[in-house]
């Protein structure tokens with residue numbers, strides 16, 4: 016009971032804080048590795064947007080949560096091309112489009128009966144080999160292609176900043192994202208999403224214009240990957 020109350024308190028605090036910003040910021044609760052029951056608890060408390068990284072884990076949760084009909088799934092992990100179909104068929108958002116082939120597959124596989132799939136292009140802003148995402152210089156070319164795809168709706172950009180306590184460096188990376196977002200808006204004025212900021216760096220991200228923050232451990236506690 017203590018844990019549940021604590022999570023709800025953190026959730027409320029975060030939502031309050033995000034509401035007090037001078038632009039709208041949506042909270043995505045990142046539930047990877049946490050059980051369905053934890054998602055349900057937050058759902059009952061009014062949280063609707065949830066983020067998952069691992070496709071198989073997400074599919075199982077999705078099945079068990081079918082009664083939560085207005086739950087919004089954000090896929091925020093790397094998607095292998097051969098895993099794109101379930102995502103196209105069941106997700107509401109994909110934040111991690113980082114190559115043309117993945118975009119093409121999602122566009123082909125998105126059922127006609129559903130609205131276009133909301134997508135963000137993932138930028139490798141930290142410029143680390145281990146991170147996914149495309150180089151900033153390649154963003155515009157990929158965006159031009161995605162904009163032509165009728166079953167995808169390009170919403171904006173996403174990044175994972177460097178895992179560091181260096182706030183100046185974090186701010187620099189998030190500001191670079193804001194610049195890229197402006198560039199993208201110059202060819203696609205309808206884009207409205209800058210998905211950046213996690214448990215450790217969301218305050219800086221919001222300062223730099225984030226419209227969606229993806230927060231896991233600050234709400235659910237430490238993850239156990241085993």
Ligand SMILES: *Cc1c(COP(=O)(O)O)cnc(C)c1O
Pocket residue numbers: 045047068091092175212213214215229230231232233
């Ligand atoms: C796990 C994850 C998050 C949440 O990270 P926390 O530090 O637990 O808040 C956000 N974004 C992505 C892409 C993730 O993989």
